[in-house]
Amino acid sequence: MPADVRVKICGLTRAQDIDAVVAAKAAFGGFVFFAKSPRNVNAAQARALALSVPVGLARVGLFVDPDDAFLDAVLAEVPLDILQLHGKESPERVQALRARHGLPVMKAVGVADDGDLDALTTYGRVADMLLVDAKPPRNAKLPGGNGLAFDWRLIAGRRWPVPWMLAGGLTPDNVAEAVALTGARQVDVSSGVESAPGVKDAALIARFVGAAHG
Numbered sequence: 001m002p003a004d005v006r007v008k009i010c011g012l013t014r015a016q017d018i019d020a021v022v023a024a025k026a027a028f029g030g031f032v033f034f035a036k037s038p039r040n041v042n043a044a045q046a047r048a049l050a051l052s053v054p055v056g057l058a059r060v061g062l063f064v065d066p067d068d069a070f071l072d073a074v075l076a077e078v079p080l081d082i083l084q085l086h087g088k089e090s091p092e093r094v095q096a097l098r099a100r101h102g103l104p105v106m107k108a109v110g111v112a113d114d115g116d117l118d119a120l121t122t123y124g125r126v127a128d129m130l131l132v133d134a135k136p137p138r139n140a141k142l143p144g145g146n147g148l149a150f151d152w153r154l155i156a157g158r159r160w161p162v163p164w165m166l167a168g169g170l171t172p173d174n175v176a177e178a179v180a181l182t183g184a185r186q187v188d189v190s191s192g193v194e195s196a197p198g199v200k201d202a203a204l205i206a207r208f209v210g211a212a213h214g
């Protein structure tokens, strides 16, 4: 297992979550700006958290089909390093947001079967990073953060022209297998390190990062 797998812990809402992520040596911390999510934070909350982050932890803002006004308002208040787009944003929209905000964009693509893999190629041409996530079920309330994994064999050995991150149903118990099977160098988790929806657990975060690092 490579020691340099980089970990993103998504859905941080409290000061102690930042402490846990820093102590565990994760590389990315994610803030969810999506009202329907149990991990949603407003700009004022996110600003306080983002300003407390030490250098070396990249701050990722997760958005779902945000309009310009919403993004402008959040970015005016919250220092973010990366934009994560987790909705149905088109390739053109991804390009436009990169240009408008001058920040790297990570585009999430949902995978359930072979037919979903073309989208990774398409978005790999316009995004700075890809997030390869499980496709949400048809009736899901959230487009991500559902704790569901996809069949990792679908992407075993696949590569794209930009860095990518594996997500979807990862836990401290399965992340090592997921990394070994897919060759992922970066992984992202939300519900797998929670004691209840939206409540991060420091011990699970430490176990997850430890397992990902091998």
Ligand SMILES: O=C(O)c1ccccc1N[C@@H]1O[C@H](COP(=O)(O)O)[C@@H](O)[C@H]1O
Binding pocket: 010, 011, 030, 032, 034, 037, 038, 039, 062, 064, 086, 131, 133, 142, 143, 144, 145, 146, 147, 148, 167, 168, 169, 170, 188, 189, 190, 191, 192
């Ligand atoms: O976490 C959320 O609430 C969320 C809401 C809307 C879109 C994406 C969301 N989370 C992202 O989903 C994946 C997988 O999460 P999980 O580990 O399966 O719970 C992860 O990338 C989160 O960044």
